[in-house]
Amino acid sequence: MGGGCYIRPRFYNENVSANHLDVGVATGYYPAHCRFPATPVRLGLMDLNEHCLRHAAQRTARYKPLILRRNVLEPISFDGSRFDSVALLYLLHCLPGAMKRKASIFDHLRPLMNDGAVLLGATIVQGSAPRNRAARRLMALYNARGIFSNTEDTAEALEASLAARFELWHVEVQGCVALFRAVSRTACR
Ligand SMILES: C[S@@+](CC[C@H](N)C(=O)[O-])C[C@H]1O[C@@H](n2cnc3c(N)ncnc32)[C@H](O)[C@@H]1O
Incomplete structure (x- = not known):
């Protein structure tokens, strides 16, 4: 898909806390390989x-991770203590619907x-994000096959x-990947 589609562990390392929830874990690559800033580590893993x-x-x-089988498109039942960082890597572009619907996961x-x-998160975007011909074709194929759902x-x-x-937010586009970081605020709850 051209350069820059997979983020370097540095972005994860710079934002992860020792009280961390990884959402959409897939193989668990990032929580397994990241450098937590302190010990002991409290790690939650969430996936459907x-x-x-x-x-x-x-x-x-x-x-000794806490395992949470949840659908992030629905309100999440959880009565444990809260986390200091939450990662959403390459999950949004797999979720169905427009960004407005996908964004409900932030509320959940x-x-x-x-x-x-x-x-912290990363997702593959379209729109004005630079994509070469091969990337466009591959993305169209992935969308047709239901692997991605990011045409909008x-x-x-x-x-x-x-x-x-969120109180603070930052989105940076690198190739066709949007890296994002946001900080939660009490007033929204
Ligand atoms: C592309 S993988 C994420 C890869 C992983 N975060 C990484 O960067 O290596 C997407 C993951 O999201 C999970 N997933 C998809 N829809 C979900 C949903 N509605 N709720 C929770 N997890 C979901 C999938 O099971 C899969 O593990």
Whole structure:
């Protein structure tokens, strides 16, 4: 898909806390390989797919992760203590619907975040994001096959969704990837 589609661990390392929730874990690559800033580490793993959760839990077994099988498109039931960072890597572009609908996941996750907690994420966008011909073709194929659902996703729509919900937010486009970071605020709850 051209350069820049996979983020470097640095972005994750710079924003992860030792009280962290990874959402849409897939293989658990990032929580397994990141550098947590302190110990002990409290790690939550959230995904809809039980197989992904099992795999990620094995990879991060040293942290004795908390396993949460949840659909982030619905309100999330959780009565544990809140997290100081939440990661959403390469999840948004897989979710169905327009950014307005996808952004409901920010509302569902915010009650799990402490005041000042950081939301970090990456998602593949279209719109004005630079994509070469191969990237355009591959994205069209992935959308046709239901692997991606991002035909309407733009960095601008993502930024507007974050701005409506968070005190601080930042979106940076690198190639066709929008990296984002936002900080939660009490007044929104
Ligand atoms: C592309 S993978 C994410 C990859 C991973 N975060 C990484 O960067 O290596 C998308 C993940 O989101 C999960 N997922 C998709 N829809 C979901 C939903 N509605 N609720 C929770 N998890 C979901 C999938 O099961 C899959 O593990």
